[in-house]
Amino acid sequence: MVNGYAPISLREALELMAAHKLTPYAGGTDLMIEEKREDSFLFLHKIPELKQVSDDGEYIRFGAACTFTELLEHSLTPALLKEALSRIAAPAIRDEGTIGGNIANGSAKADSALIFFVADAQLKLAGAGGERLLPIKDFYLGRKRLDRRPDELLVEVLLPKKWLGSYYYQKIGARKALAISRLSFAGLLTIEDGKIAHCATAFGAVSDVIIRRADIDAMLIGKTPAEGKAAKAAYLAAFNEAIIPIRGRVSAEYRKTVCLNLLGDFLERFGI
Amino acid sequence: MREISEPVPKKDHAAKMDGSAVYVADWPHKDMLHGKFIRSPHARARVVEIKLPPLPAGYFAVDKNDVPGINEVHIVMDDTPVYANETVEYIGEPVLMLVGPDEDEVKRLADETQVVYEELPPVLGIRNFDTVFFDYRYDKGDVAAAFAAADQVYEEEFETGYQEQAYLETQGMIARYSDGKVAVHGSMQCPYYIHGAVAKATGLAADKVRIAQDITGGGFGGKEAYPSILACQVAVAAYKAGGRPVRVVFDRREDMEYTSKRHPSLCVYKAAVKDGRVTALDIDILYNAGAYTTLTAVVLQRGVIAASGAYNIPNLKVRGKGVKTNTAPSGAFRGFGGPQTFFAIEMMMIHIAKALGEDSLAFRLRHLARQGDTTSTSGRYHFPVPLPAMIEAVDQASDYRRKRAEYSKAQTGRFRKGIGMSLWFHGAGFTGSGERDHIKAVARLRKRPDGRVEVLASQTDMGQGIKTTLCKIVAKELSLPLERVFYENPDTDRVPDSGPTVASRSLMIVGELLRQCAIQLRERWRDGEEQTVEEHYKEPDFLLPFDLDHFQGDAYPTYSWAVAAAEVQVDSLTGVQEVLGAWGSFDAGTPIDQNILRGQMEGGFLQGLAYASMEQMEADGKGRIRNNSLSDYIIPTAMDVPVMEAQAYVEEYPDGPYGAKGAGELPTVGGAAAYLGAVEQALGGASLGRIPFGAEDALSVLRADAPKEVG
Amino acid sequence: MDDAIVFTLNGKQVRYAGSATARLLDVLREDYRLTGVKCGCREGECGACSVILDGRLANSCMVAMGRVDGGTVTTIEGYRETARFKALDEAYASVAAVQCGYCIPGMVLASECILAKNPHPSEAEIRVGISGNLCRCTGYNAIVKAIGIAAKEGEGLW
Known part of the structure; x- marks a missing residue:
């Protein structure tokens, strides 16, 4: 085809990526907003390897070209991810948009990426030099800057299963559908044997990159809920320092206040 | 229920449903020329020089020097230039148009065109005005005496923002000049407004200008005056193009940023209260007109007349100014100046009630105007004012009174609820004597030899159903099946000027003219012949003449009435608001079609x-x-307002067809105060005076109240 | 790189030799003259350009031509030939759900996708199903009602 390729295997796709300057086209729902087309497109919709979903015991593995709708309909997709996916735009966008595109577009507003952040997902990239696995947090280098070489494709998202059962999720948009996140928050918290076994939080659409501060969340891990309550003020204060919001469609002050409100509510929900 | 109210399939349904309807952008344009505007990037500047790139054969530029007639767009006053004069007055003002056969090439040439400007300081923000386009004032009773005798005096400021029509189909026009005649078609509300404007800009005689409406994808006022501007620009380009049609269809951003929107407003209300009753209002109104006057005069007139709402306030001083700022001209939007002042008066009444410790609905009920009372402009409410019954209907549907009492108790949870109610009217038809002195509507029916009857009028259907309702009226009077009465999109070469499709006038005024035409035709009906009948507008004789210089007399022959309740939940952690339910009762007289009125x-x-x-x-x-x-x-x-119930209340108007009166604008006019009243309650009784009111606004109210959670 | 893009358009196989990066919306309107596909925003925010792509609703302004290679595209012009369309047509007409009409071709295809997935949708499911199709005229109630009526009256079609 003119100005594009539609490979039918991952191998073919990687060879094309190595040989040409191409823009990977997953769902197109971000890419097509731009009027100008500089590069040819590499269409990913015919590559079966990028469409698979499996459970390897430790991770649920999602092919990067799975659409939001496909994952909403898939039995292996955890409830938290489904909740976030169901709030993305509207059916037509969910039908075409993919998790790989959502992540690799590099936006801190990406609703599926928030869930992969809070769950400390791993990303698998493949390129001329082979495959590599990296934590999603390391993939984002800054605003719209990603750790992806021009020949590389994001091929798989590995979502750790362990702590997903007990979650808190909020998205603030300007309306109930067709809403770009003005702020989003996800939290995971598990209490086992009377102690906080796991605590993870992530803040989307607040800063250039989704905020995930495992070091601060660690303040609560290993504590009883009562001890957690005692540490709450310090914990909130640490996030108050850590969250440096940017202004956009809403003010920085609004973003900060709501982040902290939701963080407090999240803890309260778990009796902390 | 009257028989005429029985719903029928809409005349325009089939072609729109199956995608065969042709909107302006759908015309085959392979052989057309495409126009692209070069717009001012500055709010105010002097145009120093236009530097065109080398233009390939077949491409040309159009600016003020190409206007064959007068470089003014005829609207109300004619200060809007077709193409910018020596200065540009707002960001987006068209300086020139590039025209040519290939759209991408035209865009490229437009990008390469350089206009040199000398920037001038702009006036921005409604408070910073230095030019007053219009300054209206009227009085009733003795305001000074009422304030002198008052027990309490309240003063408050109210502010409203822009509202964009956001019709789904953007603006577009196609024009062609051939054999000494210019023909323009496109998306529009008012073919004859455009006709007058294009004649002036091209200098052509009236019979050398032809304007035809294409199927129009929504208007809401946004296609009342703006299409006159665009049509003049495109017609001038076509004049230069020598026979080839020129096409301009806006993209969404162009349409939203540069075309007219609802006027932002700033109102200061001062009220005198004596023995628990508002005895006087002293009101100062500012409407932000933008850079040119376009429709501001008439929008502002409607706003100042509605300033005291549905209440009988014996002493009034109302002053309204339409002020210039260097922004895109504001214009018509459904409600036409009414929503701004109805918002203000309703909030003012709610706040006074609160200050007096009285239930806000009971307080407003005590002040309601009744039949026979004088209006703000010392005219009469000639017909019954059905608001009390409509309030009961809405109370029943919404459970307003119970919820209002319940939500007034302290709420401490994350989600807090409130319910609000607002009352309003819409003066049906043109303000004052506009219908009699300016519009002078003429409507016709033409019977064909085969017995089919064509409606000849300049009313445009932009979705509101006028094609169907007008045909229904004619079919009923002639006892014909509806299929035998038809109405094509208006074309000024074929139809008389029955006036614009604005001001909720079409059904009430033109519908009645056509009913009269049908009666005439019925009486003169001869089988097998072609027959044409015609009727001219006559003002009802009960009217107290309206004096526009002093705003005295009947501003409107009758009024449509409305009551709305809105129940809102506010998330105290995020400020996000959700409409739990909205209930409305609307009196637009007899529905000519229940489904259409419901729509x-x-x-x-x-x-x-x-x-x-x-x-x-x-x-x-x-x-x-x-x-x-x-x-x-x-x-x-x-998904945003899943529970919304609207019911019709019928108070028939004897001079409208079968008792119908204005319906189109009424439902939009006054819901804002119901919404904000609900938010106030959810926020624990805050006093708010600005819309739109978003999540951030709610959170700042909550933060001001609450102790800090995080130190 | 020289093979044309081949896809099924309203039941017929077609070959498109233009750029793979072109917008499906533009190609449908300009090359195939399918003007029932409306353009409201060109950025996936209004749904006026909705088509059915491989059995699911898609905003054709957000789809590049290379994506439809080997796929199936249905626009209102193809869909209107079906019995399901007729059921929706009657339902929409019965409640006057069509006003300006600009959102309607997209809205009808969204209705089809709702009912194809779930022949007996709840009101809430209908609202989700059309949530990407903006309508400025109706306030949505009539459209929601029409889809419910079509589900009932068109029993067995979906």
Whole structure:
């Protein structure tokens, strides 16, 4: 085809990526907003390897070209991810948009990426030099800057299963559908044997990159809920320092206040 | 229920449903020329020089020097230039148009065109005006004496923002000049307004100008005056193009940023209260007209007349100014100046009641105007005012009184609820003597030899159903099946000037003219012959003449009435607001089609609620409107107000067809105060005076109240 | 790189030799003259350009031509020939759900996708199903009602 390729295997796709300057086209729902087309497109919709979903015991593995709708309909997709996916735009966008595109577009507003952040997902990239696995947090280098070489494709998202059962999720948009996140928050918290076994939080659409501060969340891990309550003020204060919001469609002050409100509510929900 | 109210399939249904309807952008344009505007990037500047790139054969530029007639767009006053004169007055003002056969090439040439400007300091922000386009004032009773005798005096400021029509089809026009005649067709509300404007700009005689409406994808006022501007620009380009049609269809951003929107307003209300009753109002109104006057005069007139709402206030002083700022001209939007002042008066009444410790609905009920009372302009409410019964209907549907009492108790949870109610009217038809002195509507029916009857009028159907309702009226009077009465999109070569499709006048005025035509035809009917009958507008004889210089007399022959309740939940952690339910009762007289009226009520009501909540648009410090896309200017989706119930209340108007009166604008006008009243309650009794009111606004109210959670 | 893009358009196989990066919306309107596909925003925010792509609703302004290679595209012009369309047509007409009409071709295809997935949707499911299709005229109630009526009256079609 003119100005594009539609490979039918991952191998073919990687060879094309190595040989040409191409823009990977997953769902197109971000890419097509731009009027100008500089590069040819590499269409990913015919590559079966990028469409698979499996459970390897430790991770649920999602092919990067799975659409939001496909994952909403898939039995292996955890409830938290489904909740976030169901709030993305509207059916037509969910039908075409993919998790790989959502992540690799590099936006801190990406609703599926928030869930992969809070769950400390791993990303698998493949390129001329082979495959590599990296934590999603390391993939984002800054605003719209990603750790992806021009020949590389994001091929798989590995979502750790362990702590997903007990979650808190909020998205603030300007309306109930067709809403770009003005702020989003996800939290995971598990209490086992009377102690906080796991605590993870992530803040989307607040800063250039989704905020995930495992070091601060660690303040609560290993504590009883009562001890957690005692540490709450310090914990909130640490996030108050850590969250440096940017202004956009809403003010920085609004973003900060709501982040902290939701963080407090999240803890309260778990009796902390 | 009258028989005429029985719903029928709409005349325009089939072609729109199956995608065969041809809108302006759908015309085959392979052989057309494409026009692209070069617009001012400055809010105010002097145009120093235009530097065109080398233009390939077949491409040309059009500017003020190409206007064959007068470089003015005829609207009300004619200060809007077709193409910019020596200065540009707002960001987006068209300086020139590049025209040529290949659209991409035209865009490239447009990008390479350089205009040299000398920037001038702009006037931005409604408070900073230095030019007053219009300054109206009227008085009733003795305001000074009422204030002198008052027990209490209250003063408050109210502010409203832009509202963008956001019709789904953007503006577009196609023009062709051949054999000494210019023909323009496109998306429009008012073919004869455009006809007059194009004649002036081209200098052509009236019979050398032809304007035809294409199927129009929504208007809401946004296609009342703006199409006159665009049509003049495109007609001038066509004049230069020598026979080839020229086409301009706006993209969404162009449409949202540069075409007319609802006027932002700033109102100061001062009330005198004596023995628990408002005895006088002293009201100062500012409407932000933008850079040119366009429709501001008439929008502002409607706003100042409605300033005291549905209440009988014996002493009034109302002053309204339409002020210039260097922003895109504001214009018509469903409600036409009414929503701004109805918002203000309703909030003012709610706040006074609160200060007096009285229930706000009971307080307002005590002040309601009744039949026979004088209006704000010392005219009469000639017909019954059905608001008390409508309030009961809405109370029953919404459970307003019980909820209002329940939500007034202290709420401490995350989600807090409130319910509000607002009352309003819409003066049906043109303000004052506009219908008699300016419009002078003429409507015709033509019977064909085969017995089919054609409606000849200049009313445009932009979705509101006028094709169907006018045909229904004619079919009923002639006892014909509806299929035998038809109405084509108006074309000024074929139809008389029955006036514009604005001001909720079409059904009430033109519908009645056509009913009279049908009666005439019925009486003179001869089988097998072609026959034409015609009727001219006559003013009802009960009217007290309206004096526009002093705003005295009957501003409107009759009024349509409305009551709305809105129940809102506010998330105290995020400020996000959710409409739990909205209930409205609307009296537009006899429904000429129940389904069509329902469509007007529901669609209009939602627009009015969104005006208060999510529809946020602002000009920034440079005068640029950044909310210029459907992702940045938020209109409701199907999920935003899932519970919305509208019911019709019928108070028949004897001079409208079968008792019908204005319906189109009414539902949009006054819902904002119901919404904000609900938010106030959810926020624990805050006093609010500004719309739109978003999540951030709610959170700042909550933060001001609450102790800090995080130190 | 020289093979044309081949896809099924309204039941017929077609070959498109233009750029793979072109917008499906523009190609449908300009090359195939399918003007029932409306353009409201060109950025996936209004749904007026909705088509059915491989059995699911898609905003044709957000789809590049290379994506439809080997796929199936249905626009209102193809869909209107079906019995399901007729059921929706009657339902929409019965409640006057069509006003300006600009959102309607997209809205009808969204209705089809709702009912194809779930022949007996709840009101809430209908609202979700059309949530990407903006309508400025109706306030949505009539459209929601029409889809419910079509589900009932068109029993067995979906």
